[in-house]
Amino acid sequence: MRLHPHLLSFVAPLIAVAGCDGCRNDRPYTPYTLDATAPSSSSSSSASSPAAPPSAGATASPAGIGAGDGSPPGPDAGADGGAFTAVQVGTAPPEGGKRWPLDGGRIAEAPAGRSLETGLVVDADGDGARDLLAWARAPDGLRGELVFMSGAPAAPAGARTLAALPAGIAPSGCTPRASLAQISALTVGLAITPSCPDAQQEGASRWLALLRTGAPATPAPPTLALEVRIRGLPGTMSWAIPAGTAPGTMSPAGASASLDLAVATSDRDGDGREDLEIRVTFTAGPEPGSAPSEGQGTAGEVPGSAAGAPGASGAPDAPDAPGATGATGATGASPEASGQPSAEKGPSSAAGAAGTTPRVAPLSVPFWFLDRPSGLARDASQPGAALKALADALLGDAGTKARASEVPARAQAIRKLRSLLCEDAGGSVAVTMSDGPTRCGELDLDKTLGRAETRARGR
Known part of the structure; x- marks a missing residue:
């Protein structure tokens, strides 16, 4: 994927929080809205043709949210012109969810009261060292945080919270599934999808958090760019x-x-x-x-998955x-x-x-x-x-x-x-x-x- 190194910069600092329950992390940056009366060049076409084609070469290898951890990704071009692994899906922790080894003998430890469910080892801040972005969940699965742990040798130890799961995502009895993926050289996504009994599905929500990361040309700590919440209706998501x-x-x-x-x-x-x-x-x-x-099948079935869970077969959900x-x-x-x-x-x-x-x-x-x-x-x-x-x-x-x-x-x-x-x-x-x-x-x-x-x- 040929991407460009000049991205938005996020200037306010992240909060250093380890394992908070229902905390509302400060937003370092909140998107604003372009006035529809003064649209961008991409939105200046008529209502019957509301979009111009994306730039040539702006491509992405598909992978469904919930795709099996460790799915083989496809090669693509990164923002620095080097190789970028498109849609790199998070993997399970190597040491039972409490510790995650990083380069140089550095160890990332789960916040107190949390277990690491899935993570990405990538250079998330552009400083050249591979860091850990991980979903840290509470035992009930209904609370958790997306955390950043630096891999730089001189960086302070401990996790910094980038986003916290909103309260009321799912009723008791639901089991949220987390999927973490690097979807471009500068964008990481986390999706939480509750799996609920039919009687509780209407009260459940899906949640999507999108991060912007740093790059060698523009080093910066990873920051929360956007959150999306989908209430009530079932469905799936894709990267x-x-x-x-x-x-x-x-x-x-x-x-x-x-x-x-x-x-x-x-x-x-x-x-x-x-x-x-x-x-x-x-x-x-x-x-x-x-x-x-x-x-059509019966309610709750998802093609290519087991037990109604998208991607449960361990393969990417790309064709769907x-x-x-x-x-x-x-x-x-x-x-x-x-x-x-x-x-x-x-x-x-x-x-x-x-x-x-x-x-x-x-x-x-x-x-x-x-x-x-x-x-x-x-x-x-x-x-x-x-x-x-x-x-x-x-x-x-x-x-x-x-x-x-x-x-x-x-x-x-x-x-x-x-x-x-x-x-x-x-x-x-x-x-x-x-x-x-x-x-x-x-x-x-x-x-x-x-x-x-x-x-x-x-x-």
Whole structure:
């Protein structure tokens, strides 16, 4: 992956905290929002085409969150022009979770009352020494911290907390799974996904923390850049967005509805800085009382995994990830690769077998975070522009006899996705981010969807 060395710098110091319960770590940096009225070069296109393709060569090797520890990664180019191991997945601790040997005989020890569940040994601050980034969990698994332990010989011993698991992520009885990965030379992600009994799933949340790390050209301590919380709906997450992969295929088969997230990096606006994309894919469930469509399994199953846990088979979940940023070797020519909103058109949206009601085609929209000299900035044009483009496309389909019958269910799915993401939509928001609420603005969405439904009834 050819990345660029000039990234945002985080200037406030990290707190030295060892094993806190429910502590709220100080944020060294909080992203701000780009005004949609003055968009970046990447967001200045029309609502029907809300995205420009990412820079050529901005690729990522896919790996699902929850992929088996030690999965063989693919080679790629790093920010310094040397070899970078794309999507390096965290591994289990070598000494029972209490001690982790580092280079030069240095030993990283777990904070008091914690065990190290998964970790990455990488140069996280750009000083040339390999450090430890690790998830330190409490015995119940419902509390924990993402910690940094320096590998520099002269550095103080002990762990520094970068992010703490928010309270109330999952009810008692749920078992959170942690996945840690280096997704680019300068970005590390941690995902916590609770595994809960069906009766408790609605009260559980998934949590994603994204870090920016230092580099040899720009040494700096690793810092928390963004947190994302997904409430209630099941789904999976991925550390990359492979091109050409149909959106929504990561969704648990047979679930009433699901919300999937994928994270990738690229220089979206061509300014030489690494930007972030979080792509959200919503799959609406079958109509109440209907049987699952062909190809759907029972609730809680995840293709290619055991016991309903994504990636439990030990292999990366790459083939099941929705698409946006190109996979290694991809040109980025697909709608997903260009950042376009997507609604899969295929067997899943056609009439199902007799006696069944198929799912509505999955809907996929992006969030963009652009690296600016003053910091990470959310592009406020998204996901509003992508939602509007989905509605405009539906209005066009409503005029065709072959697709008119799908319009009512697709219109309802677009309304639901807006309510799950947009604070100003008047619904129950499922996705929240640490940089503030998502406001999609006045999109005339209801008007466009209403026109589509009226046009479809006339076919």
